[in-house]
Amino acid sequence: MITIHGMADSGNCYKPRLLMALLGRPFRHAEVSWRDGGTASKAFRQKTPIGKIPLLETGDGRFLPESNAILCHLGEGTRFVPDDAFERARMLAWMFFEQYSHEPNVAVRRSLLCYPEMADVATPERLASTLRGGNSALEVMEERLAGHDWLVGDAPSLADIALYAYTHVADEGGFDLAAFAGIRGWLARVTALDGYRPRDWLPGA
Template sequence: MVTVYGDSVSGNCYKIQLLAALLAIPMKWVEVNILNGDTQTPEFLEKNPFGKIPILETSTGDIISESNAILHYLADQHNITGKDPLTKAKVLQWQFFEQYSHEPYIAVARFINLYLGLPADRLEEYQQKQEGGNRALASMDLALTTSPYLVGDELTLADVSLYAYTHVADQGGFDLNRYPAILAWINRIESLPNYQPMQCGTESKS
């Protein structure tokens, strides 16, 4: 059994929980509080010198960091990674999109609001994230008008990666009612067998 260290409120960490639930992958979860400095302790830094979560520790003590890399490790024996080279490339395309065009806006805005309580000295940064976040959501919404999932007719890691922060984007100030195809996609994922909701932090913080 693998051990995963993460924060259940974090979208990047929730990806791992969701995938493990959907594929019935056994996993030991160790909760880590980043605001309390848990990722900066000598014990944690020995596992990951970058001081970031999530990290996965194998039964042999090997460490894997970066959420999307962990997803691929866990799903390597499942079709969810893509059945052919083209599908796999499209899955990776969306995962790179998530890391570079989606998360820097939606996840950061959510962090400023949900974790930090929207302090005055971060308000301008929070507002600046709205344009980029809505641009990312619009791109997803357009893609989802042509297929039920981001890469065709079946769930892939692309959906798991992007669902995590998208379904709680309202916590970063984004109005998902503007994106009906995304809302339908969210409902589709939440109707899957073994779906596991985010354990905490799912209520918007005003």
């Protein structure tokens, strides 16, 4: 059985848990957090030198970091990966967008506001910058979702899982989704998927 090492409160760590729930696949969760120094421990760094979570541990002892790489591995051959090569590339484009444009603003601003450990770097300038960048990323999503149910094609894909993780808690970062009707409808469709579990769900809990 695989183990997903991660922090229960992290959106990046929620992504693979959500996918596994949607697929109905068993896995173990091992809590590791940067907040208590767990990701910097010698034992964890032996598993992954970059010291980042989530970290996938396979049943045969291999390790895979990076949330979207984990999604691609776990999603291989499932209904969440389009059959068409170009549609798969479009899915990946949204996943790259998530890590390059969305997460550094929406997720980071949430962290700045929610975690006391980050208070010293939550400067007014950084909060303003991430607010602007986050709203720009949400506008890109809204442009697609105002006229489509899903980010790629006519069915949910890994791109929807990747972007759902932090978008559905964007309000915790001070983002107002009232003006993003397309996004709000999409969020409701994700939560209606068979097997959906919320962020605080852990296997066996």
